[in-house]
Structure formats: structure tokens, C-alpha cells
Amino acid sequence: MANAIRVHAYGGPEALRWEPFVTGEPGPGEVKLAQRAVGLNYIDTYQRTGLYKLAALPAVLGMEGAGEVIAVGAGVADVKVGDRVAYAGVLGGYAEERLIAADRIVKLPESIAYDTAAAMMLQGMTVRYLFRDTYDVKPGTVMLFHAAAGGVGLIACQWAKALGATIIGTVGSDEKAALAKAHGCTHTINYRSENFVERVRELTDGALCDVVYDSIGKDTFPGSLDCLRPRGLWVSFGNASGPVPPFDLTALKGSLYATRPSLMAYTAKRAELVANATDLFRMVESGAVRISVNQRYALKDAADAHRDLEARRTTGSSVLVV
Numbered sequence: 059m060a061n062a063i064r065v066h067a068y069g070g071p072e073a074l075r076w077e078p079f080v081t082g083e084p085g086p087g088e089v090k091l092a093q094r095a096v097g098l099n100y101i102d103t104y105q106r107t108g109l110y111k112l113a114a115l116p117a118v119l120g121m122e123g124a125g126e127v128i129a130v131g132a133g134v135a136d137v138k139v140g141d142r143v144a145y146a147g148v149l150g151g152y153a154e155e156r157l158i159a160a161d162r163i164v165k166l167p168e169s170i171a172y173d174t175a176a177a178m179m180l181q182g183m184t185v186r187y188l189f190r191d192t193y194d195v196k197p198g199t200v201m202l203f204h205a206a207a208g209g210v211g212l213i214a215c216q217w218a219k220a221l222g223a224t225i226i227g228t229v230g231s232d233e234k235a236a237l238a239k240a241h242g243c244t245h246t247i248n249y250r251s252e253n254f255v256e257r258v259r260e261l262t263d264g265a266l267c268d269v270v271y272d273s274i275g276k277d278t279f280p281g282s283l284d285c286l287r288p289r290g291l292w293v294s295f296g297n298a299s300g301p302v303p304p305f306d307l308t309a310l311k312g313s314l315y316a317t318r319p320s321l322m323a324y325t326a327k328r329a330e331l332v333a334n335a336t337d338l339f340r341m342v343e344s345g346a347v348r349i350s351v352n353q354r355y356a357l358k359d360a361a362d363a364h365r366d367l368e369a370r371r372t373t374g375s376s377v378l379v380v
């Protein structure tokens with residue numbers, strides 16, 4: 059018997075219950091992990107509140123983790139007991155032990171520690187698909203990236219810089235602005251005290267952005283669309299302030315493109331998952347991207363982590379320590 063954080067009914071952070079949970083043994087194609095660290099992600103709050111519905115309740119929350127393989131099921135050939143592995147996008151992470159399909163995990167390079175892996179798999183693979191697959195970010199690309207001091211944000215600042223792009227990052231405080239800058243953000247805008255659309259117009263001399271990465275949702279709509287040049291791309295990939303309201307397609311002004319991507323869709327095939335993770339490991343091992351684990355909580359205290367994340371008190375990535 060191991061312990062896990064489960065949700066029995068959608069609600070606030072108090073809905074997270076630390077309780078004994080029977081992990082079971084791996085079935086065909088599965089492995090069992092002793093988890094060493096678990097990643098905290100904004101999606102965990104959407105799944106806790108029911109904004110994103112879970113397949114069934116009660117459910118073990120959590121989409122990301124890293125640990126050691128302690129048992130393998132029938133037909134698993136590429137993974138063995140003792141391997142160090144990590145994953146992202148597979149529900150059931152907030153647990154001391156878990157079962158997972160072997161084709162959803164990747165082996166960790168020796169140089170990457172468990173807590174770094176748990177902090178970076180979901181947020182880092184997100185930046186990789188956003189910059190390589192959703193839009194081809196190149197030297198000279200001008201982008202607006204909201205929440206630039208957050209978990210996805212600090213990785214995006216460094217990755218954009220490595221690609222030679224100009225990244226304009228929005229942040230909720232002056233301290234966060236300094237942090238984003240220190241991670242390679244070209245310009246920052248405090249969108250709590252400044253009009254971000256006006257500032258983007260000034261910073262780009264009216265040329266506006268090729269692409270806007272918007273994970274804020276309700277509060278930055280439709281302003282984000284006003285930051286795009288003709289035929290620019292609006293990437294709506296999250297809803298930290300609430301979902302984007304339904305809108306008329308004429309809001310796209312005759313030429314803008316809009317997409318609503320998810321990591322799960324972009325890594326659905328094993329080859330996509332491996333290519334993405336390999337690229338992420340390369341960026342981290344080269345030093346181009348450093349993972350900032352700025353908050354650590356005991357797994358049983360996941361509710362405190364959710365409170366801090368939703369109150370905008372965190373920066374960079376957060377890890378739940380097993």
C-alpha cells in the first residue's frame with residue numbers, strides 16, 4: 059500500500075486528499091514506478107476544479123513525474139527494473155507509486171536529477187512543441203509570451219533566446235520582470251500596471267508580433283489578437299484566468315490564425331514523444347535551458363502548492379517531493 063493525493067469531488071485545494079492507495083501490479087505493456095519527484099502544473103488545478111473533466115472520480119491527480127522502475131509487465135522489452143525514467147501528460151502522478159504504460163515513459167540521462175526531470179518534462183516539452191511544431195520560431199521571430207516568469211514561461215524565455223527570437227514577456231510584478239529578464243526575456247511588460255497591447259505596439263514600432271503565446275485566457279482576450287501582425291498566429295494554450303469566451307471568427311480580422319494546442323495531442327505518437335523529450339534533454343544538457351525549481355512541497359502538502367500557484371505566488375517550476 060502506498061499513499062496518493064486523490065480527488066473525490068471537484069472543488070478547491072481542500073478537495074485534495076492524502077490517503078492510502080493500492081497501486082496494484084503492472085499489466086501487459088505497463089511498468090510500476092517508485093516515484094522520486096512529481097511535477098506541479100497548472101492543468102492540475104483545472105482537473106481539480108472540474109474545468110477539465112476527469113474520466114472518473116475518485117482520481118489520483120497529477121500529470122508528471124520521475125522515478126525508478128520497480129516492476130515490469132508482460133511484453134515490456136525496452137525498460138527494466140532499476141531504470142531511471144520520467145513522463146508527462148499521463149494522469150496519476152500525485153502518488154508514491156504508480157502504474158504507467160511503458161510507451162509513455164522516457165529514460166532519463168544520468169545528468170538529469172529526478173527533481174529537475176519532474177519539474178521540466180511537461181513544461182519543457184510544451185515549450186518545445188510550441189516553438190518547433192505549432193510555429194517555427196527562428197532568428198528574427200518576434201513573439202509575445204504571457205506569464206513569462208512562470209514554469210512554462212522561464213523555459214520559454216531561455217529557449218526563445220537560444221533560437222535567436224525576440225521574446226516580449228508579460229509578468230504580474232516587477233520582481234517577476236527581473237526574473238524573466240535574467241532568463242533571456244528581451245522585453246517585459248507588467249500587465250497589471252501597463253496596457254500590454256500599447257506596450258507591444260511601442261516595443262515593435264508598430265510592426266506587432268508574428269506569434270502570441272497566450273496561456274492566460276479570459277483576461278488577455280481579445281488584447282492578444284491586437285498584438286499580432288496581419289496573418290500572425292494566436293496560440294491559445296491555457297486558461298490561468300479562466301477560459302476564453304466564445305467569439306465570432308471575424309475577431310481574426312480577415313487574416314489572423316488561431317490554434318488551441320495541447321501537449322498530449324502533440325506527443326500522442328511514441329516517435330513524437332521521443333523526439334520532443336530528446337530535444338528537451340539536449341537543451342538542458344547543453345546549458346541553454348536551466349530548470350528553475352523555485353518551490354518544493356512534500357507531496358502530501360499538494361493543496362498548499364495549488365494555493366500558491368493559483369494566487370500567482372510561484373515563479374518557475376514547482377516540485378512535489380515524494
Ligand code: NDP
Nearest residue numbers: 099100208209210229230273295296297298299320321370
Ligand atoms: P505558471 O507557473 O505559468 O503559473 C501561472 C501564471 O499565470 C501565474 O504565475 C501568473 O503569472 C499568471 N496568471 C495571470 N493571470 C492569472 C490568474 N488570474 N490566476 C492565476 N495565474 C494567473 O503555470 P504553468 O507553467 O504550469 O502553466 C502556464 C500555463 O500554460 C497555464 O495556463 C497552463 O494551463 C498552460 N499549459 C498548457 C499546456 C498545453 O499543452 N496546452 C501545457 C502546459 C501548460 P503572473 O503573476 O506573472 O501573471
